[in-house]
C-alpha cells in the first residue's frame with residue numbers, strides 16, 4: 640500500500656519548502672529568520688509563543704504562528720477567520736480539554752495565560768457545518784516581535800494536491816454540487832472546471848488553501864490578513 644505523502648509547506652522567511660514534520664526544527668535554525676531576529680533586536684522584549692495550528696480532521700492544512708504573549712484569543716480568532724474560515728459570520732469558540740466537551744475560554748483571555756493552563760487549544764467555527772482547528776503550543780522565546788502585528792505567519796502548508804475527478808490533473812476548481820449530490824470528490828482541473836455544467840450551488844468555486852473549502856458559503860480567498 641502506498642504511504643500517504645507527508646503534507647508539504649513553506650517557510651515564510653526563506654521560502655524553502657519541506658515536510659510538515661520538519662518545519663518546527665527548521666524555524667529554529669532558519670538563517671533568514673535568524674537575520675530578521677537580529678535586525679529586530681531592541682529593548683522591547685516580550686514573550687513570544689510559537690503555535691502550530693492545524694485542521695482537526697486530517698491535519699493537511701496547517702500554520703506556524705508566532706504570537707505575542709499579551710495578545711488575546713480574540714486576535715487569534717480574527718486571524719483564523721481571515722486566513723481560513725470566514726463565510727457568513729458564524730459563531731466561534733475556543734475550548735480547553737477538547738472541542739465541544741471541554742471548557743470554553745473567553746475571547747479576551749491573553750495567550751500567555753491560556754498556555755499557562757494548557758498545551759492544546761481547540762477552536763470551533765460555526766456550530767452547524769463546523770470547522771474544527773487544533774492549536775498546539777510548540778515553545779516560546781523572549782525577544783522582539785518580527786512584526787508590528789500581534790501574530791506573525793512563520794510557515795504554512797502548500798495547497799494539498801487534489802486530482803480532477805474527470806482526468807486526474809491537479810485541481811483548480813471545486814464543485815460542491817458534485818460533493819453533496821453525486822458523492823464525488825468535486826475537484827476539477829482548470830479545463831474541466833470551466834466547462835462544468837452544475838450551477839445549483841452557485842457554480843464551481845476556486846479551490847483555495849483552506850480547510851473550509853467546499854463548506855457552507857466559504858469562497859476564500861484564504862489569504863493571510865497580514
Ligand SMILES: [Zn+2]
Pocket residue numbers: 650651652653654655665666669670671672
Ligand atoms: Zn526558513
Ligand SMILES: [Zn+2]
Pocket residue numbers: 726727728729855856857
Ligand atoms: Zn457560512
Ligand SMILES: [Zn+2]
Pocket residue numbers: 814815816817818835837
Ligand atoms: Zn459538479
Ligand SMILES: [Zn+2]
Pocket residue numbers: 803804805806807808827828829830831832
Ligand atoms: Zn480535468
